[in-house]
Amino acid sequence: MEEQETNESILAFTTEAEDAGKRLDAYLAENIEGWSRSRLQKLVADGDVLVNEKESKPSYKLRAGDAIEVELTEVAAVEFAPEDIPLNIVYEDEYLAVINKKSGMVVHPGAGVSSGTLANAIAHHFKFEIEDSKTQTRVGIVHRLDKDTSGLIVVAKSEEIHEALSEQFREREVFKSYIALVHGEPDENAGEINAALAREKHNRTRMAVRAHGRKALSLWKVKRRFEKFTLLAVEIKTGRTHQIRVHLASINHPIVGDETYNAGRDKSVHNLTVRKAIQDLGRFFLHAEKLSFTHPVSEEKLHFTAPLPDELTEFLELL
Numbered sequence: 001m002e003e004q005e006t007n008e009s010i011l012a013f014t015t016e017a018e019d020a021g022k023r024l025d026a027y028l029a030e031n032i033e034g035w036s037r038s039r040l041q042k043l044v045a046d047g048d049v050l051v052n053e054k055e056s057k058p059s060y061k062l063r064a065g066d067a068i069e070v071e072l073t074e075v076a077a078v079e080f081a082p083e084d085i086p087l088n089i090v091y092e093d094e095y096l097a098v099i100n101k102k103s104g105m106v107v108h109p110g111a112g113v114s115s116g117t118l119a120n121a122i123a124h125h126f127k128f129e130i131e132d133s134k135t136q137t138r139v140g141i142v143h144r145l146d147k148d149t150s151g152l153i154v155v156a157k158s159e160e161i162h163e164a165l166s167e168q169f170r171e172r173e174v175f176k177s178y179i180a181l182v183h184g185e186p187d188e189n190a191g192e193i194n195a196a197l198a199r200e201k202h203n204r205t206r207m208a209v210r211a212h213g214r215k216a217l218s219l220w221k222v223k224r225r226f227e228k229f230t231l232l233a234v235e236i237k238t239g240r241t242h243q244i245r246v247h248l249a250s251i252n253h254p255i256v257g258d259e260t261y262n263a264g265r266d267k268s269v270h271n272l273t274v275r276k277a278i279q280d281l282g283r284f285f286l287h288a289e290k291l292s293f294t295h296p297v298s299e300e301k302l303h304f305t306a307p308l309p310d311e312l313t314e315f316l317e318l319l
Contacts, residue, residue, distance in 0.1 A: 010199065010241070015066040024051065025058035028070065035072075043070065046170055053198065053212045069199065071214070071241060085121035090304055095161045095297050096140075096154060097126060100306045103150040103283045108141055122155055142166055143239055148257075151178070151288025152306050164296035169239065175292035178234045178244055179223070179308060181285035181316070182253040183265045185230050190221035193247040197240045206260060207242040209250045216240045218247045226319045228269070229256065233289075244286060257284035277318050285312055 011032060019027060025044060029037040041058045043049050048071045051060060088100040099118070101107070106117045119141060140156030142165045156162035168174050198213030200206045217237040224231040230253065234244050245261050248254055254262030257278055269275040292303045308316075 011070045011072065013068045013070075015062050015064055015068065017064045019062050019066075020064045022062050023058065024049070024056055024060040024062060024068075027062055027068075032070065032072075042170060043072075047214045048072075050198065050212070050214070053210075055212075055214070081115065081120065082124035083115060083120040084124050085116065087118075087121050087125055089125075090152065090306065091302070092126075094157065095295070096156050096165070097122070098152060098154050098291065098302075098304050101145055101150060101153050101288075103148050103309065103311075106147050107144050107153070118153070126155070126157055140165075143169055144241075145288055146242065146245075146286070148283040149178075149286045149288060150283075150306075150309050150312075152291040152304055153288070154291065154293065161296050165293065168293050172237055173294065175290065176236050176239070176288065177290040178236070179285075179287045179289045179312075180220075180232045180234050180244060180248060181256045181312075182230050182232055182248055183228070183256060183262060184253045185225060185228070186222065186251075186253060190219075191251075193218045193220070193251060195247060195250060197243060197246055207240070207246045209246060214238075214240055216243050216247065218244060220248070224316075228271075229319060231316070245284070255284050255286055257281050258286070259284075274318065277315055281311060281315060283311070285315065287312060 013031060015027070025037055025041045028040045028049070029035070032040065044056060044058045047055045049056060050069045052067050088102070089097055090100050091098040099122070101118060106113050108119045109115075109117050122141075140158065140162035142154050142156055142162060145151060145153055154165060156165050194217050195209045196211060196213035197207050197216045198210040200208045215238060219235045219237070220232045222230055223233050232248075234248070236243055242261070245255055245258055249261040249263075254265055256262070257266060259266065266275070266278045269278065287308055288306065289308070290303070290305050292301065294301055
């Protein structure tokens, strides 16, 4: 087994001769620490594991040289230190918490980031299952937000609640809606983007629309139109890495401030005041505004809304 790449959410492997004939799920269980075989099987079933750039089955028999890419859509336990970092806690009970994450905060340690993350903060603020007497804490981060995306994220306080919430995400029972400011003015007032996503072949930090990638569906509608810009509400039916950013860029309406995917559109803005404001923003204009799910214990339907951060509201006022 040769592991080619590791970062916060992606693992990539190339199988060797001795791996030939092994079941895919068994191989993953052997090589991904902290993950049960059943949870890995669910990743495969959800299309979060690609073999030679195609979705597969847990029972697939490996061949030497198979390229396997795994997106860890749930976060396993890792070692890190709890840190006293302020959090904006929207809701909390004995089972879970909903947090309004600020832009600039990485969700989970990884890819060279070991401190200052949301996981470090919640390990300090909440009580979780402690697996040993040192620093290894199972923190129940159920889904992710990009570093520069602000907004709502749910955290489970036990393994049982984590699994129950994860199941809701897998079954597309969680409502997630974002606010995005994009370049350009769409002809229509609403639409959908149904386009599979995968890592770019020559730049593994970027995602792209690719026919053999993971299925991804985004629904968008216009909230407000400006000259040269449009404010959108975007509901995602799947939770792929960089999904909204890549989907909107694919229809020629990239997110303002997203230097990774907007192909220099920020720097081509004719209004110098607006161009300078985009530069000063220091983030892209994407905010997880609404989140709804069923409480795993009370079975009550919970609905949360996080207002736009001040810097995004001020930018809209400038427009």
